[in-house]
Amino acid sequence: MNDYYTQDVHGPYETIDIGRLELEEGGVLEHCMLAVATHGTLNAARDNVILIPTWYSGTSKIMEQAYIGPGRALDPARYFIVVVNQIGSGLSISPSNAPAAIAGARFPKVRIGDDVRAQHRLLTEHFGIERLALVVGGSMGAQQTYEWAVRYPDMVERAAPIAGTACNTEHDFLFAETLSEAITTDPGFDDGGYTGPEAVAAGLKRHAKLWTVMGWSTEFFRAGRHRALGFEDMQAFVDQFMTGYFGPMDPNNLLCMAWKWQRGDVGRHTEGRLPEALGRITARTYVMPISHDMFFPPSDCLAEQQLIAGSEFRPLVSIDGHLALFGTDPNWMSDLDRNLKELLSLPA
Known part of the structure; x- marks a missing residue:
């Protein structure tokens, strides 16, 4: 067992068995266990619900x-x-x-749509929820937000995809490919049969370095933001913060999420016709890219936003790039809060 994935580190949360989940790629999760954290109280009308799906590596x-x-x-x-x-x-x-039968490298391929169908079952069958005041998520959470708005338009009143796209680009696919190859090319990876993250330490460090290069921006380092966050120099930032973050994680978990990320595409609902898929969205939608994001640049997000009726393009400025999602830039966080409050104030 990897001690990183525990209540002590990531709790509190509840693990809920939603039953048998058949996957888009043909596999099956006989007991699909979802780790769920809740905050606040469900009102009598059951109409005050906000759903937040998580991003790559995040909990x-x-x-x-x-x-x-x-x-x-x-x-x-x-x-x-x-x-x-x-x-x-x-x-x-x-x-x-x-x-054991599906552990490690034997784990079946999972798509963004599988996550959303599992979440839908959780909300409707476990919590008795039929309406969502807001679905909001960053990065892979944004991919799931789009999937929700396209797949279940009658349930989603408002949507806020942050720093993510509805259809992953070929450029971003290659970005994610390098992240995966940093892990799989480590001899200690052993085709996914490693004994623990420590056996793949070199690969996980390469993975962390690539995230450092692409997750933050050139302006981030030019402005000395890594020093402002408490690190003496770039090497200390890589070793202590970035490698410290990814080093304890399970490589097969990261590869599972990366495979999903690469193939995020709501256009599969409409035989590849993205405008038609995004045309299904009826939610009040704010599309919120991050100005210096190299994974999901604002131009990619704008092209999709223009296909969503009644949506608004609300780019948020931060030289912290994609990883402003970590909450490192107080000004960015304030702008995000302001936009979300405004979106929540709009009539559904």
Whole structure:
């Protein structure tokens, strides 16, 4: 067992068995266990629900720490906030905690749509929820937000995809490919049969370095933001923060999520016709890219936003790039809160 994926590190959360989930790629999760953190109280009308899906490598804990709180847009005094850890996250069913028959490299391929169908079952059958005041998520959470808005338009009243796209680009596919290859080319990876993350330490460090290069921006380093965050120099930032973050994670979990990320595409609902798929969205939608994001640049997000009727393009400025999602830039966080409060104030 990997001690990183525990209640001590990422709790509190509840693990809920939603039953048998047949996957788009043909596999099956006989007992699809979802790790779920809730904040606030479901009102009598059951119409104060906000759903937050998680991003690559992230868990419900970062959402609690950076995005949820009194006076914030995501205020548990007003809303019932449900954070669902995606399949493969290490908390929900994943290569690292699955039954032996499907553990590790044997874990079946999972798509963004599988996550959303699992979340839909959780909300409707476990919680009795039929309407969502808001679905909001960053990066892979944005991919799931788009999937929700396209797949279940009658259920989603508002949508806020942050720093993510509805259809992953070929350029971003290659970005993610390099992240995966950093892990799989480590001899210690052993085709996914490693004994633990420590056996793949070199690959995980390369993975962390690539995230450092692409997750932040050139302006981030030019401005000395890594020093402002408390690190002596770039090498210390890589070794202590970035490698410290990715080093304890299970490589097969990261590969499971990366495979999903690469293939995120709501156009599969309409035989590849993205405009038709995005035309299904009826939610009040704010598309919110990050100005210096190299994974999901604003231009990619704008091209999709223009296909969503009644949506608004609300780019948020931060030289922290994609990883402003970590909550490192207070000004960015304030702008995000302001936009989310405005979106939540709009009539559904």
